[in-house]
Structure formats: structure tokens, C-alpha cells
Amino acid sequence: MGAELPTREPARTVTTIPPVPGVAKSDPILTVSSLHRRFGGLVAVDVEHLEVERNRITALIGPNGAGKTTLFNLLTGFDHPDRGEWRFDGRSLHRMPAYAVARTGLVRTFQLTKALARMTVLDNMMLAASGQRGERLRNSLFANVWRAQERVLRSRAVDLLERFGLAQMRDDYAGTLSGGQRKLLEIARALMAEPRMLLLDEPTAGVNPALVQSILQHVKSLRDEGMTILFVEHDMDVVMGISDWVVCMTEGWIIAEGVPASIVANEAVIDAYLGARRAEGTR
Amino acid sequence: MDIVGVLADAMRTAVGPIAAAYAIAGIGLNLQFGYTGLLNFGHVAFMLVGAYGTAITVDDGGPLWLGILVGMGAAILLGLLFGLPTLRLRADYLAIVTIAAAEVLRIVVRGGGESSFTHGVFGIQRFANSFFDANPIPGGDYGIGRLSFTQRGLWVLAVGWSVVALTAVLVALIARSPWGRILRAIREDEDAARSLGKNTFVVKLQSLVVGGAIASLAGTLLAIDRQDVRPDTYLPIVTFAIYTMVILGGPATRLGPILGAIVYWFILQFTDSFLREAIDAGWIPTSIISADDIAPVRFALVGLGLMLLMIFRPQGMFGRREEVLIDGR
Incomplete structure (x- = not known):
């Protein structure tokens, strides 16, 4: 609006x-x-x-x-x-x-x-998404239940990282980012939760x-x-x-x-x- | 000096049933401590309820398989008992409660007389006959050269290491899922995970319970191998030995707890046999180390080894060095 x-x-x-x-x-x-x-x-x-x-x-x-x-x-x-x-x-x-x-x-x-320092930038992002089927313990064993959803979330996470200029760091540990990049990651991550x-x-x-x-x-x-x-x-x-x-x-x-x-x-x-x-x- | 004998001794222990049981317990602890960051200092209690669940059930006339399930069920209840009151609080409370509760449990089990259902200090013996009756391996000794096992030993090993493999695959699968991602997020910063809509209390409880149920299998395996459960097997030092193995192998790695257990038992048995041989051969005068001192000295050597590892390879054998170098803030 x-x-x-x-x-x-x-x-x-x-x-x-x-x-x-x-x-x-x-x-x-x-x-x-x-x-x-x-x-x-x-x-x-x-x-x-x-x-x-x-x-x-x-x-x-x-x-x-x-x-x-x-x-x-x-x-x-x-x-x-x-x-x-x-x-x-x-x-x-x-x-x-x-x-x-x-x-x-x-x-x-x-x-x-x-x-989340010892997780990759991409994992930081993926974590934040809501309604993940694979977050249930009983589903976690069965990758076929959540693999497709993971793919969708990954592309959404990469899009957000592109927007915030963090896409090149997606596979780096978040702990290696500078203070400012961490602030950006935190905002991008919050957006991943669709607030x-x-x-x-x-x-x-x-x-x-x-x-x-x-x-x-x-x-x-x-x-x-x-x-x-x-x-x-x-x-x-x-x-x-x-x-x-x-x-x-x-x-x-x-x-x-x-x-x-x-x-x-x-x-x-x-x-x-x-x-x-x-x-x-x-x- | 019989160096081949010393090495054969060390290898036999490193791949033996005790090492397998500790590897299983380590896989459970790795889920709780390595992936989730939970400081469970009462891990031995999960082994205790696994062992006693099995022994008591069979002692009272139940089948062995039911005993194993009873032990696992008791471990799940114990996990809830540990976790429900403490996991909403700061991380230290879990450590305090688990270390105390594990000792309380051992002392309670020990407290009953011979007529109690735990048989107090006497423990329960010869409850796993059906396990050994089911041994499909033909009689005789198996092995290479001096490293050999009896038919009975090989059967325990086969089952034990199969359980190691199964539980390791199970933990590897659940740890790489989105659920496993929440575990690592909790380890890194629980408040961050909560702020992103993750119910961290439930996930921590699940991690504690699943890790505990796995550890109950370790207790069961130890009990079956010895055909004997006694309360004083389950001292707090067992928990810390398992921590040593997990850290040695590398926390939050797939093979870390398994290799950690093998290396730990190899070093412990190697130093034991080596010192014994060296004293016998007169290389070490008994005025410096007598045979009675060997048991404490070998633990001191393991401690020294662990210190050197933390200095030169803080990530353990399988950990990633970059992870350790990252500033947690």
C-alpha cells in the first residue's frame, strides 16, 4: 500500500x-x-x-x-x-x-x-523463514518432506542477500562479517521472517x-x-x-x-x- | 618389551565393546552439547537408566527387547525431568541440575538393600543370556595375529558397532535438516532464534531427550557386555570422559564422537600396557612409577594429550579450524 x-x-x-x-x-x-x-x-x-x-x-x-x-x-x-x-x-x-x-x-x-557467528550467512537467512516443515523433529529425518521448501527458501534468501549486498558472502561464516555487514544481515534476516x-x-x-x-x-x-x-x-x-x-x-x-x-x-x-x-x- | 602385544592390547580396547558404548554415548552428547550447546553434565544418568531399565525388566521376567525399550523410555522421561524445569532458565541451570540429579539417581539406586528391585550395591547379573544365546557366530576365535576376539566378544562388537553406525546416521540426518539448523542457532545465540519465531524451549527439550535416549543404548550395551549392572559404574567421571571424547573428536562433527572414543581408549590402554611392560623390562625404575601408579598416570597422560590438542588443534580431530577462530560475538 x-x-x-x-x-x-x-x-x-x-x-x-x-x-x-x-x-x-x-x-x-x-x-x-x-x-x-x-x-x-x-x-x-x-x-x-x-x-x-x-x-x-x-x-x-x-x-x-x-x-x-x-x-x-x-x-x-x-x-x-x-x-x-x-x-x-x-x-x-x-x-x-x-x-x-x-x-x-x-x-x-x-x-x-x-x-549466528558459526553458521553461514545463508544459514542465518534460512533459519529465519517461518512455517518450515523440516523444523519438526519428526519430519527432519525425511528430506523429501522439506527439500522442495528449502529450495524455495534458498532462492528467497539469496534474493534478499543480493538486495542487501551480501550475496557474495553467502557461504562465509557470519562471524567473519564486519560490524556493519552484521547489522545489514540482521535486517535482511528479520525480513526473511516476513514481518x-x-x-x-x-x-x-x-x-x-x-x-x-x-x-x-x-x-x-x-x-x-x-x-x-x-x-x-x-x-x-x-x-x-x-x-x-x-x-x-x-x-x-x-x-x-x-x-x-x-x-x-x-x-x-x-x-x-x-x-x-x-x-x-x-x- | 613386547611392543606388538602392547599395540594389540590397545587396538583390542579401542575397537572393543566399551569403546563402542562410549561412542554411542558420545553421539548422544554431541547432539546435545556439540550441536545445541546444552551443558548436560549428567549424561551418565541416561546410561544408568538404560542399563537398569534393561536389567530390571529381564530380572523381573520380561524379554530383553522389552528391557531395552524400557531403558530408552526411562531415558526419555529423565530428559523431560532434566529439561522441563531448567531449559527456560539460563544455560547454567541445566548444568547444575544434571550433575546433581545424576549423582542423586546413582545414590538412590545404590541405597536399596539386596531385596530392593535394583539390589542396591550388589547390582543385577546375568540378565542378558538371551542376547548371547542368539549369537549366530560359530564358536572359536577371530582376528588377525595377536588381535583376536572370542565368538562372544565378536557378537557384542558386531551389535555394538552397528548401533554406533545407526545412531551416527540418525544424528547426521536430523542435524542437517531445518530442525538441526535451529539447534545450531540455539548454540550460537538462543535469543536470536527466539526473535525469529523459533520455539527454542521445545527444540532444546527434543535435543536433550533424543540425545538421552541414544545414551541409554550405550548403558544397555555396557550392561549386556558385562552381564552386570552396579550403581558405582555410573560415576560422574564417565560423563566427563565422554565430554573428553567428543571434544577430542571435534564437537558438532559427524565422526568426531566415534573417532574420539576410539582414540581415547587406544591412548588409555596403550599407556597402561606400555608402562606395565616398561616397568617389567626395568626401563622405568619402580622407585619412579610402580605398577600401582599406572592407573592414575595414564589418566594424567590423557589429560596432557588433551591439553596439547587444545593448544595445537582446538577444533578437535575433525572440526573446522575457521569455526574455532571465529569470535562468538
Whole structure:
């Protein structure tokens, strides 16, 4: 559906939404309400309400310790909230184990890349495909049950690897890839699982500038093909460059959300995040 | 010095029924540890239930084939018992539970008196007569030169190494399937596999149970060969000897556990016979190593060999060197 949109400036369609924390979106794919997670005395996540618009790139920003990764963990079943409810495309994900969340089409990547080092790039890709008949132990002995499916998956994996510029490395161990190539592999691998929404945890962290541009280009073109993306990012240039909507968290709260332009002008964000960074003299 | 005799001794042990049984146990452990990365430190318990399942069933009047199945069924239950409470937790919990549970099981089996169905420390003997009655090999000795086996020994060997071949093919087939791909993904990074929609808990449980069922056959084979089960055969050191063989051969390789077992037993028996001969011949003064010291010294030599292997060939005999050199992160 995204392909028919005037995708040059998709932000225009969301500018009519007021930049208020917890504001309702016109077509939310992910809706979070009263999500609460406490680690001992520390409230890591306390999100009153958050909606993520379909077919948009939403950036999640905030200083270190703001609860961004914890929120990702909660949303994807890698951690469980003390209370709260969240729905992905109308379906409640509460109490769902991580693997089941992924099967609903909500697939995440990790801040520290999790390339399966001692498996080939191609095996990394093949693993991710869903609904594999040969993944059942009782079928595993009988190659005739899954051989044809493997062939189809292999060609789909190779196509994706071509797209991400990793096709030449298909038979190399994933552990031999550079940091940036691993990030690309992780995104390509996530796509192999045929998600409807991607949660990318710092997709450009520790990646050289040339590959950062390539990763961002891929993220944009995924959006243009209809994918919804929520990503955690620290680099404000990246955030301003590609996101349609920005959500800012501090100490577990969502303190602001809006189009990128409104976020850089937001007092609360400047105080909590940009201001603090400027004061430190970083970046 | 009878070097031919020493080599014949070593070869006889390296291809003997004990080596075959350890190879089978190693094939099971390789599935769990080599492919899946599960730290099962109670592997010997699967052998124990295999051996006792067989012995008790026959002792109570059942046929031998049923005993083997009972042993395997008990190993499957044991795998579930080990795995269900621990495999959702961090990897270390499986290691803690298995090493403790295996000892608990041995002590419980040992604890009963002679009237208990395990017969306590006395164990159970002469339960495999039907196996030896079925021996189709004509009487006499078989072999080449000094390396020979009796009719009885050859029958155990034939069956034992057939089971080795069957289980090795079985594991090779399931490990190269998409299911096997999940095993390796779990070994590399379980969270990555979960994030891609794989139910890693179930797959780990399957790996533990299948590997355990294979190891039960190793226990059964050992018990049949000796016609004797005793609790104190199943000490924790057996588990670690099997780990040594799997690492020696190369984890997550097809032939690694088999060749690992053969080489392990060859070295152990060779050093034993060699030291004995050397002491007899007066090459080594008894003031340095007496005959009583041979048993510990040979294990020290195996340890030394393993250390050298880890330094010069960390991937084992069959592993791929590149895999070892890859930084896991």
C-alpha cells in the first residue's frame, strides 16, 4: 500500500496529528496502554499510551537509561511487564512468548548484533523463514518432506542477500562479517521472517558512515514498500533524516512525540536529551 | 618389551565393546552439547537408566527387547525431568541440575538393600543370556595375529558397532535438516532464534531427550557386555570422559564422537600396557612409577594429550579450524 503513497514526503500525512504524548494516530498498527515495568526500585518503563502509525518510520529517542530497549523487550516478549496491555494489529500480545510474538509479524533486531557467528550467512537467512516443515523433529529425518521448501527458501534468501549486498558472502561464516555487514544481515534476516513491523534497536550503532547511509536507504525503501518501522537511535542526524515521527522517552516516560521538526523545538526534549548532550559537549 | 602385544592390547580396547558404548554415548552428547550447546553434565544418568531399565525388566521376567525399550523410555522421561524445569532458565541451570540429579539417581539406586528391585550395591547379573544365546557366530576365535576376539566378544562388537553406525546416521540426518539448523542457532545465540519465531524451549527439550535416549543404548550395551549392572559404574567421571571424547573428536562433527572414543581408549590402554611392560623390562625404575601408579598416570597422560590438542588443534580431530577462530560475538 505504501508504494502508491506520495512517499517523498510521507511526513506530510502525519503533520495534522498534534505533537502530544499519547496522541491517537489515524491508522495505528501498534497500540500500547498503561505499560509498566519496574526493576526493584527503578521504574524502567511507564508508558501511559503510545500508538505507532502503520507504514511509517517512527524513531524512539531518549538518553541512556530512558527505557527504550526495555520497551522493545516488553513489546517483543523478551521481558514481561508488571501490568499493561499492547496490541499489534488488533491482537493482544500480552503474556505471549518471544517466539510467538515474532510469528505474529512483529520482528525485532538487537542493539548488539546477534549474527549466528558459526553458521553461514545463508544459514542465518534460512533459519529465519517461518512455517518450515523440516523444523519438526519428526519430519527432519525425511528430506523429501522439506527439500522442495528449502529450495524455495534458498532462492528467497539469496534474493534478499543480493538486495542487501551480501550475496557474495553467502557461504562465509557470519562471524567473519564486519560490524556493519552484521547489522545489514540482521535486517535482511528479520525480513526473511516476513514481518509486518520491524523493531530495530540502534541499527546504525558502531557502523562506519558509508554503511550507515546504506542501512538508512534500506530502511526507507522498506517503508516505501509498506513496512512499519520503529527504531531506537542516538544519532540525531539519522533521526531527523529518515523518521516520519519521533517519540522521546526519559526515565521510562514518553515526554514528547511529534514530527522531527516539532521534536527539536520541544522544550522538554531539549532539557532532557539534546540539552544534556550539548552541555556535555558531545557530538 | 613386547611392543606388538602392547599395540594389540590397545587396538583390542579401542575397537572393543566399551569403546563402542562410549561412542554411542558420545553421539548422544554431541547432539546435545556439540550441536545445541546444552551443558548436560549428567549424561551418565541416561546410561544408568538404560542399563537398569534393561536389567530390571529381564530380572523381573520380561524379554530383553522389552528391557531395552524400557531403558530408552526411562531415558526419555529423565530428559523431560532434566529439561522441563531448567531449559527456560539460563544455560547454567541445566548444568547444575544434571550433575546433581545424576549423582542423586546413582545414590538412590545404590541405597536399596539386596531385596530392593535394583539390589542396591550388589547390582543385577546375568540378565542378558538371551542376547548371547542368539549369537549366530560359530564358536572359536577371530582376528588377525595377536588381535583376536572370542565368538562372544565378536557378537557384542558386531551389535555394538552397528548401533554406533545407526545412531551416527540418525544424528547426521536430523542435524542437517531445518530442525538441526535451529539447534545450531540455539548454540550460537538462543535469543536470536527466539526473535525469529523459533520455539527454542521445545527444540532444546527434543535435543536433550533424543540425545538421552541414544545414551541409554550405550548403558544397555555396557550392561549386556558385562552381564552386570552396579550403581558405582555410573560415576560422574564417565560423563566427563565422554565430554573428553567428543571434544577430542571435534564437537558438532559427524565422526568426531566415534573417532574420539576410539582414540581415547587406544591412548588409555596403550599407556597402561606400555608402562606395565616398561616397568617389567626395568626401563622405568619402580622407585619412579610402580605398577600401582599406572592407573592414575595414564589418566594424567590423557589429560596432557588433551591439553596439547587444545593448544595445537582446538577444533578437535575433525572440526573446522575457521569455526574455532571465529569470535562468538
